[in-house]
Amino acid sequence: MRDVAVLGVGQTRFGELWDRSFREIGIEAGLQALVDAKLSSAQLGGLYLGNMASGSLLDQEQIAPLILDYAGLARRHLPAVRVEGGGASGALALHAGYLAVASGLYDYVVVGGAEKLTDVPDATANQITSATADHEWEVVFGATLPALWALIARRHMHLYGTTREQLASVAVQAHAMGAKNPNAHYRNKLTLEQVVGAGPVAEPLGVFDCAPLSDGAAAVVLGPLETARQHTDTPIRIAASQVACDTMAVQHRTDLTSLASTQEAGRRAFAQARRAPADVQVAEIHDAYTISALLSLEDLGFVEKGQAGPAFAAGEFGPGGRVTVNPSGGLKAQGRPFGAVGVAQVVELVRQLRGEAKDRQVAGAKFALAQDVGGTGATSVVTLLERAN
Amino acid sequence: MSVARFWRETPRRYNLGGSKCTTCGTVYFPPRSVCPECTSHRQSIEKMVPFQLSGDGEVLSYTVVHDAAEGFEMQVPYVVALVQTVEGPVLTGQVVNIEPDGVRIGLKVRATFRKLREEGKAGVIHYGYKFAPAEDPPVRPPAGRPAGVPVSEAPARDRAPA
Amino acid sequence: MEAGIVSYGAYVPRYRITPTEIGRVWGADGEGMGQGLNVHRKSVPAPDEDTITISTEALRTALVRGAIDPQQIGALYVGSESHPYAVKPTATVVAQAVGATPNLTAADFEFACKAGTAAIQTCLGLVGAGMIRYGVAIGTDTSQGAPGDALEYSASAGGAAFVVGRERVICRVLRTLSYTTDTPDFWRREGQKYPSHGGRFTGEPAYFRHVTECARRTMEASGTSPKDYRHVVFHQPNGKFPQRVGKQLGFSDDQMRYGLVTPYIGNTYSGAALIGLANVLDHAGPGERILMVGYGSGAGSDAFDLETTDELGRYDASFGRPVQEYLDQGVEISYAVYAKFRGKIHMGEA
Secondary structure (H helix, E strand, O other), X not given: OOOEEEEEEEEOOOEOOOOOOHHHHHHHHHHHHHHHOOOOHHHEEEEEEEOOOHHHHHOOOOHHHHHHHHOOOHHHOOOEEEXXXXXXXXXXXXXXXHHHHHHOOOOEEEEEEEEEOOOOOHHHHHHHHHOOOOOOOOHHHOOOHHHHHHHHHHHHHHHHOOOHHHHHHHHHHHHHHHOOOOOOOOOOOOOHHHHHHOOXXXXXXXXXXXXXXXXXXXXXXXXXXXXXXXXXXXXXXXXEEEXXXXXXXXXXXXXXXXXXXXXXXXXXXXXXXXXXXXXXXXXXXXXXXXXXXXHHHHHOOOOOOOOHHHHHHOOOOOOOOOOEEOOOOHHHXXXXXXXXXXXXXXXXXXXXXXXXXXXXXXXXXXXXXEEEEEOOOOEEEEEEEEEOO | OOHHXXXXXXXXXXXXXXXEEOOOOOEEOOOOOOOOOOOOHHHHOOOEEEEEOOOEEEEEEEEEEXXXXXXXXXXXXXXXXXEEEOOOOEEEEEEOOOOHHHOOOOOEEEEEEEEEEEOOOOOOEEEEEEEXXXXXXXXXXXXXXXXXXXXXXXXXXXXXXX | OOOEEEEEEEEOOOEEEOHHHHHHHHOOOHHHHHHHHOOOOEEEOOOOOOHHHHHHHHHXXXXXXXXXXXXXXXXXXXXXXXXXXXXXXXXXHHHHHOOOOOOOEEEEEOEOEOHHHHHHHHHHHHHHOOOOOEEEEXXXXXXXXXXXXXXXXXXXXXXXXXXXXXXXXXXXXXXXXXXXXXXXXXXXXOOOOXXXXXXXXXXXXXXXXXXXXXXXXXXXHHOOOHHHOOEEEEOOOOOOHHHHHHXXXXXXXXXXXXXXXXXXXXXXXXXXHHHHHHHHHHHOOOOOEEEEEEEEOEEEEEEEEEEEOOHHHHOOOOOOOOHHHHHHOOEEOOHHHHHHHOOOOOOOOO
């Protein structure tokens, strides 16, 4: 296995992109990444595309060759593979691309993630995204994705005394960060009172505890670290890429308030990188719901189980805290185009490690973590990134 | 959803038919063909037997859903809970026959039989388990006369029977 | 031992609406209507309840109380005029839901409000002939009157299940007798959502004639008179008709005390007389004689001359709720919620 580096990044604006098609946003992000990596398409070995539900959302399957085609590469007959893992599809595609380059089979690959959620009515989009839970034994009985996270939240509050305000503090911080991100779906700030007082979705979670349905795409170019300097002055090494899975349904978890897949993916990733959570300065984590952010911080080892609520509310995961979480605004504010999320997390962290994150730059960022979750935690992907010397 | 897809699960959805590993004794719902608890999965292959759940349990966690799943719009706000059954498995299901603000962690519940959803006006109707308080909580007495007291004849105003 | 009732269970949905609330919406004197009908509140099913779920709940209660193995049920009939499907039986879903399939015969009965009593008669025949061990007869409805129609003040939801067998009989069936004619007092045409009725024609030539004739002929055949019965149960489309017919036949308020449930839950149609009988059995001791007379529009009456046995003293009815709780309790809802629950609000096409 050889070392793999991120050589270029690209991302569209996230949000309600009414005037733009799935093809357009997919190609925009990919071409940005190719240009950023100063890579000729002739050098390209393949494309990995993370996408959750193009069939249900767009009546279109085989979207990897479709994007390849509209990127003008069909006549080169490159391999193009779609990767699906619910909301973790993007990070899973990154894992596939990482393996392809690390193995030596391909030298350069583009990893993209794209989702278009606004081409169907909201109710339909919610139904489709709920399919990342266990349809037969959760959704059929009236559960939705936010309802399942609400069940976890209520249990966490019951066991650890986590408060409604502590949950809300996650959303407040996310919007404060998103306000500085020109690509973010939401750039408005929120107050604690607004989050707590918002209409309920699935109690105790309200409208502002839940990430929006967004359109968007992101892409990165991966290549061998040994030739990275030909493409960039600041190659970012993938120090670890690990995937772990768990039961589909929340009801089958031995611990209802832990994401075992995140614990395991994190543990494996830190072992692969021979590093520890304390080494991380900046992280992009799964804050699709305020509760999912708290669980993720606990299960990644940034804080003890049950303690993420008070720690977050105390600002320990904000600017100047022990680790700065979701400088992009996260899924909550930057937006949640499901299959694009995992790739966009890496785009943000690469910008942070390069020192190109402008007014949301985390000072001294050298080692970063991305965590992407599918459904309620059936899939977790943890990626560790570091600035190569 | 196709008719067959729901129909083949009716023994589980109607009657809480689970499975039990004869090697380690763990009970599963829905039934599994391989036991996750057994250290070597192959130990449990062909050793899982049907096991009937009683439907009794208690609420581990619950949420009041306001943004309904498709087909549940008429029931908003409705309660979805994780129910710890006495036999071991945890089930996801609605809690009915109680006002949402009456549900608590630890509430004893019992499986009941309700309509889950309809495939439109002309389609098939899906039924299955939900949960109801094992002991019905007191509800405020409805208006009108108390029950069980003979009612004397009121002025004749006969109306249509059925 | 001859075929008789070996177990029973009743179920009534928890929501209630008052005639006053219904009248408020239609600009009618709802309170007066309620008094005239002797209906003080009626039950309303939740949006996830129908004849199938109510029947299942009632039967599950009966099976637990009687400790009856569902696999020993040889016949299951559900009498209703509000079967959820026009084609596809209610009975098969109920049979599957209680674990009685596949070795049984099952069918849906329809005879307006007396389909449940007709089902009991059929079960008595099959059990009595030795063809099956247990027969299940259920009477359940979730009927609706057209909005604003007089029927809307009484049409409610509920049901009861009776298991007929020869072993551990808690209530003997000494005689059953029917009286049937072609009388168009009440009907619902295929495809129509709400029933139609003959107004005052539903009274004398229909309900009163059939119930009275059937009761008289039964007592004549049995050599009994009203004083021989501890309890009497009539079909009860409202709280008034059964009181009047009881008085005409010579029964007292006290004899009707437990059999009259419609004033508190409304007219449960196919469930009405059967829930009344369930309430009587909830309160009765061994050796009490009961006359039950069902009625179904169209028209016909089924009478049952019944007597509780010593076995009733050993019968454990603690599982499920006694009928009295359904009469006493309930959650009152507004007409708006009622209209939503009953699908009276046009939701547009999906």
